[in-house]
Amino acid sequence: MTFAVTTHLNFRGQARAALDFYQRVFGGEQTLMTYAAMGQPDLAASPDHIIWGQVVADDGFRIMAFDVQAGRNYDTGTNAFFVSLRGSSADDVRQRWTALAEDATILAPIGPSAWSPLYGMLSDRFGVIWIVDVDPRA
Incomplete structure (x- = not known):
């Protein structure tokens, strides 16, 4: 059995921009799912916010991100990761x-x-x- 560790980044409305940026830097395929597309538009500050997204490149780079739900506490923290x-x-x-x-x-x-x-x-x-x-x- 093997494991893969993927960093999962949490944002408040910036997940799409972050994943666009990382795809530009690392290449690969981007997948984005919005709260609206998943039938949960009322959970987000905007239905176009990302409920789940990732960038996966052929060279092994992988990162995931989402926009934290509107009702959930969110703080970027200090040196959290x-x-x-x-x-x-x-x-x-x-x-x-x-x-x-x-x-x-x-x-x-x-x-x-x-x-x-x-x-x-x-x-x-x-x-x-x-x-x-x-x-x-x-």
Whole structure:
């Protein structure tokens, strides 16, 4: 048996924009289901909000997201989670870093670190903190 871990991001009305952005960065296929399409438009602040969405790319990248229901408490939190993106190619890692860095706050500039030939940390324009590095075993 194997397991796959997928980061699931929670938003309040920004899930579609976030998934569009991540699809632009990583490619792959995007799937979006709205509250209206699932017959639950009254649960969301807008029936067009996303009840479930994902981006899945051929290279193994996968992320899911949704817009929290209107009646449910929602707080983005502080350092509630990080998304770790580790690749085997410095060129591919740098390409993803550059795309993620659009309108981001750089927390640690990309460069060599004690544990990786290339490492960086940023808070993207949606407030998601990404740790991006090259697998030192690659």
